[in-house]
Amino acid sequence: MPLIFDPPSPPTLPVEGLGDLPVGRIFCVGRNYAAHAAEMGNEVDRDAPFYFTKSPSSVLRTGRTLPYPPGTQDLHHEVELVVAIGAPVFKGLGGKDAVLAYGVGLDMTRRDLQAAAKEGRKPWDLGKDFEGSAVLAPMVPASEVVGIGGQMITLSVNGQERQSALxxxxxxxxxxxxxxxxxxxxxxxGDLIMTGTPAGVGAVIPGDRLEGRIEGLPPVTVEIGAPE
Incomplete structure (x- = not known):
């Protein structure tokens, strides 16, 4: 049967030297830096990582303006290493060659909505998954990145550093x-993994300019605009 309407095209991200990557699912790792978990009043679960997700419609390319989202009075920044999957992986099989590229991203968070959900033992969707909540920079092929670990990850707001870690x-x-x-x-x-944020998260307001950096990767920038 014919489709009732045409499905939306997937968002894409440029991968240097390879072309544009169609974005599939977006998995996000929670509490992957102990200092950030502590500043939020939590402990790291060292038995296993845990996850939440963002929709492809949450993708906003670097350099754009993010209108201050509706329903919140406490929008926070979280800078993260982003991993693009380039080959099928299931139950660890294929994992060695699965990472296609690395990039820098911002996991923008409606913190007041997330906090209310956590207090009520409810899902985090309203706090984490909204239009423009995944701000993403162009990516670099994994073959051109020498190891992951020693690089600094930082986030500045209006030129003032707020987040910094290895x-x-x-x-x-x-x-x-x-x-x-x-x-x-x-x-x-096409699946992406946002790998968690270091300590130093905080609120932003309209007019703020954010810049996230990881050594050796293109930076991610966004300006917070007025509410629509």
Whole structure:
């Protein structure tokens, strides 16, 4: 039968030297830096990572303006290493060559809505998954990135640094995450993993300009606009 309407085209991200990557699912790792977990009043679960998701419609390319989202009075920044999957992985099989590219992203969060959901033992969807909540920079092929661990990850707001850590501070490494996540999902090319944020998260307001950086990768920038 014919489709009632045409499905939306997937968002895409440029991968240097390869072309545009169609974005599939977006998996996000929670509490992957112990200092961030502590600042939020939590402890890291060292038995296994845990996840939440964002929809492809949450993708906003770097350099754009993000209108201050509806329903919140406490929008927060979280800078993260982003991993693009480039080959099928299931139950760890294929994981060695699964990572296609690395990039920098911002997991924008309606913190007041997330906090209310946590207090009521409800899902985090309203706090984490909304239009423009995944701000993403162009990616670099994994073959051109020498190891992941010693690089600094930073976030500044209006030129003032707020977040800073080493990628080696992650509780769960990229290979740990891919192996664990693939025990529950058939990871496929185009899936993204946002690997968690270091300490120093905080609120932003209209007019603020954010810049996230990881050594050796293109930076991610966004300006917070007025509410629509």
């Amino acid at each position: 990628l080696s501070d992650m509780v769960w490494s990229v290979s740990d995450i891919v192996d664990h996540l693939s025990q529950f999902y058939r990871l496929r090319p």
